[in-house]
Amino acid sequence: MREDVPRRxxxxxxxxxxxxxxxxxxxxxxxxxxxxxSVTMGAVAARAGVSKxxxxxxxxxxxxxxxxxxxxxxxxxxxxxxxxxxxxxPLRERLNSVGIGxxxxxxxxxxxxxxxTLSASLQTDQALARRFYxxxxxxxxxxxxxxxxxxxxxxxxxxxxxxxxxxxLISLWEGGLPGQLAFGLIEQATEDEIVRRxxxxxxxxxxxxxxxxxx
Numbered sequence: 001m002r003e004d005v006p007r008r009x010x011x012x013x014x015x016x017x018x019x020x021x022x023x024x025x026x027x028x029x030x031x032x033x034x035x036x037x038s039v040t041m042g043a044v045a046a047r048a049g050v051s052k053x054x055x056x057x058x059x060x061x062x063x064x065x066x067x068x069x070x071x072x073x074x075x076x077x078x079x080x081x082x083x084x085x086x087x088x089x090p091l092r093e094r095l096n097s098v099g100i101g102x103x104x105x106x107x108x109x110x111x112x113x114x115x116x117t118l119s120a121s122l123q124t125d126q127a128l129a130r131r132f133y134x135x136x137x138x139x140x141x142x143x144x145x146x147x148x149x150x151x152x153x154x155x156x157x158x159x160x161x162x163x164x165x166x167x168x169l170i171s172l173w174e175g176g177l178p179g180q181l182a183f184g185l186i187e188q189a190t191e192d193e194i195v196r197r198x199x200x201x202x203x204x205x206x207x208x209x210x211x212x213x214x215x
Contacts, residue, residue, distance in 0.1 A: 020058050022048040028069050036066065063128060070136040076105050078143040091151050092202060098144060099173045099198030107177060107189045141166050148209075157209045165209060172201030 026047035030039045041062055045055040059065040079101060089097075141163065148169075149162040159165040175197060180186045189197075 015058060016054075019048070019050050019054055023050060023055055023058055023065070024069060024072065027065050028072075031066060031069060041065075063131070067131060067135045070132055071139070073105055074136045074139045076101060078140055091147075091156055092206060094147060095169070095202045095205070096199050098147070099169075099202055100195055102140060102170070103173055103177075103189070103194045103198055104191075106174070107181065107194065141170065144169065155211055158211050159209050165205075168208075169201065169205045172204050173198055175201070 023044060027039075027044045030044060030047060039062065041055055041059075042052060044065070045052045048055070059068065078098065145162040145166040148157060148159065148165045151157040152159060152162065157165070177186075177189060177197070181189070
């Protein structure tokens with residue numbers, strides 16, 4: 001059940017960026033440590049050291065706050081795509097960078113825990129599930145599909161669908177790691193393992209999709 005929303009402050013009052021950052025940091029910590037349903041706006045406000053009035057001036061509800069947290073994490077995954085220096089890099093280098101950033105986030109123990117605690121809520125609220133997917137995994141898939149589509153347009157890659165090819169590449173990067181980690185069969189992936197898997201997945205993908213003479 002949604003908490004009562006305090007009366008909003010006067011329109012036009014500038015938001016404090018420092019307080020917003022503190023709120024998001026507190027929210028991320030709590031969502032990683034507790035189930036989604038057990039995290040309250042009051043608990044986030046207390047951890048961030050702000051009033052509930054201040055909290056609600058930045059985020060209208062818990063859903064919006066969590067969506068912002070998820071979007072920030074997806075930014076970490078696709079940061080390798082941004083910037084003119086990245087756009088000019090060779091395709092293999094760009095895909096490796098995205099793959100390493102992607103695996104660092106999705107294989108992080110606290111992120112995986114946060115995803116598991118969401119399951120019950122998302123199973124009963126498809127609109128909420130779609131909203132969170134589009135803020136996180138959906139954005140990453142879309143950004144990766146854009147890279148692939150551009151490579152197809154200039155003749156570097158040949159695929160029936162950029163989106164499906166993006167799904168293939170993500171699967172190659174992940175391999176069986178998420179399942180093994182979820183069942184506690186292996187410890188947290190090391191940085192060396194992440195880099196190795198990202199590069200191997202990219203190489204297999206390029207062998208499958210590269211145009212002859214373009215790999």
